Amino acid sequence: MKFASLDFTRRQITAAAVGTVLALAAGSSALAQAAKPASLRIGFQKSASLLTLQKAQGTLEKRLQVLGVPVQWVEFPAGPQLLEGLNVGSVDVGFVGEAPPIFAQAAGANFVYIGNDPASPEAEAIVVPKDSPIKSVAELKGRKVALNKGSNVHYLLVKALEKAGLKYSDIQPVFLPPADARAAFERGAVDAWVIWDPFLAAVEKQSGARLLADGRGVVSNHAYYLAERGYAQKYPQVIDALFEDTVAQGRWLKTHLDEAATLIAPLQGLDVEIVKLSLHRAQFNVQPITAAIAAEQQKIADTFADLKLIPKPVRIADALPGARKAVAAR
Template identity: 60%
Template sequence: MRTHTLRRGLVALFAAAISFGAITQVHAQSKQDNVLRIGYQKYGTLVLLKARGTLETRLADQGFEVRWTEFPGGPQLLEGLNVGSIDFGVTGETPPVFAQAAGADLLYVAHEPPAPSGEAILLPKDSPIRSLAELKGKKIALNKGSNVHYLLVRALESAGLEYSDIQPVYLPPADARAAFERGSVDAWVIWDPFQAAAEEQLQARTLRDGQGLVSNHQFYLAARPFAENHPRVITTLIDEIRDIGTWVEANPDEATAQVAPLLGLSSAITRKAVIRQGYGARPITPAVVRAQQDIADTFTALRLIPKKLAIGDVIWTPPKTIAQHPE
C-alpha cells in the first residue's frame, strides 16, 4: 500500500467521525448536560468500575448520571468521543495520536503505568516463522491506529524492516481472530484479553511482545469541552479508577473472579490479562508526554500522520482548587 494512501486511510478513520461530530456534538451535549458517558473496552479497570457502582453513587451527589458504552478498540472509542456519543474513555498509546492528527478536540487526563507484555505479535502454533525478520512480505492483522500499530512499527524497525516490507491487514479484534484462525494472515498483533485468549484457546505463539520496545501505557481521555466544564466530575472519576486499580493489584485472584464472567472468559485467560496490566491511574507527567511525542514523531516520519503534533497542547490540568480538594 502506498504511503500517501495509507496516511489518508489512517487519519480518515478519525476525520470522518469528527466531521460528523461537528454537526451533532453540540446537540448531543445539550441533551446530556447532567450525564457522564463513558466508553470502555473489554479489559481494564473500567470493566470493574462499571460493575462496582461506586462511581454512580459519588456522581449522584454532584447531580450526574453515568452511562456506559463498550467499544471493540481505541480508534472506534475515539470516534465515539468525537461524534459526541461519549465524554470519556480509555485507549492505548496510538489512538489519541491519530485522533489528534485528525483534529480531535480531546484531552489526556491520566495514564496507567507501563504494561509492555500486555500486547504482542502472535503466530499460529504451527507457524514456521521464528524471527521478526521472517515477517517480510507476510500478512499481519492489526487494528488500524491502535496501540499495537506502534508495537508493530517498532518491532519491524528492531529487525531492520520497513513498515512497507509487510502486508498489513486492518481488522478489528473479532475479525482479526477469525482471519488468524483460518490462516488468512500469517501473524496477528493484539492486546489483552484477546492476546491471552488466543494464547490459551488457540495455543498461539508469541513472536515478540512489547518488552524493550514500547511502554503500552493506557490513557484516560476526555472531550475537551466536558473536562473544562466539569473538572470535578473528571477528578472524581480518576480517583475512583485509581482506587479500583489499587485494589486489583493487591487482589488479583478476587479481581479475576469478578472480571471473568463480565468478559465471558475463563479464569485462566482473565488472570493472565489481569496480571499483565498496569494499575494506578496518575496525572500525565513530562516523561509520559515525551514518550507520546516520540510515538507521534515516529508516525509523522513514516508519513502516516500529515504534520508534526504537539502532545503538550492536549494535556488536561485540573483547576488548583479541584486538584487539592477532590471529592
C-alpha cells in the first residue's frame, strides 16, 4: 500500500495511521520493528499550538509509557531551524510549515512526511504598521519586507507578489526570525512583515498591525509532520502512537477552544484572546499525506527552484515513505 496515493475520509484516520505504519515498516526486519528506541525526541515551536497542548497535557507520554519510550521536547524558534536539528540528528520528528521541508530536502536532509494539517490560509499574512501609507501588496515594490527565510510565509510572499503583478525581485527581503522581525517591524526598520500565527494574531491585537493580504485565494498553507527516515523505518509503533495522539488531541482542541487557549496561552507567553484567535484560524485535523497534498507541495518546490531559492530541484515523492528504496538505490 503506497502512502502517498491514499485518499482518506475523516472517519478513516485511525485506519490510515495503521497504513502509515505499514508503509514505513516495509522492508525493515522483524528485529528492527520490535526494537525500542531510547526516546522520541520531538522538535517543536511554541507557535505549534497542538504540540504545545500535547506537551502541556502529557498525553503522548502516557501513550508511549506503554511502550517504555520516554518523550523529549526540543524547542526551536521556527521551522528551518527545526529541520536543521532533524538533519543533524538532534530530533526524531518535527512539525513545520510547507516551505521548510523543501529547503531541507534540497540540502540533503533524510526525512519522510508522516502527516499533515489541512489548509489554513488565514493563519499567515503580510502585515504593515497601522499607520503605514501602504494600502496594497502592489505598493510593496522596492520596500523592505521581513520574513523567516525558508518558512511557510516565504511561499505566501512569492505568490502574493505574483498576484499583484510584482516579481520576488521587486522587493527587498529581510530575513529575520519571528522575534527579531517583530522588533524590526515595530521600530520601522522594515516596511512589512510576512508572518504566521500566533505571532500574526499577537501583532494584530497588540500593535494594531494591518493586513495587506492573507493566504486566502493565494496559497493553501499546509503544515507537516516529518520524521527522520531511519527512525520512522525502525520504530513504526512509536510513529503510530504519535499520530494517534495528535489526531485525538486535535479533535479535543477544536471542540474545547476556550479551555485549550487557557492551557496554551501561558506557554506561548500570550494573552488568552490572542491564542483563541490563532486557534480559530487553524484546522488541527491531522491526516496522512495524500497524492493531492504531495502534488501541492511539489508546486511549491518547483516555484522555489525556478526562483533559485533552493540550490537544486527536488522531488517531493522522494520524501514519501514508499520512495525510500528508490532514493537509497541512486
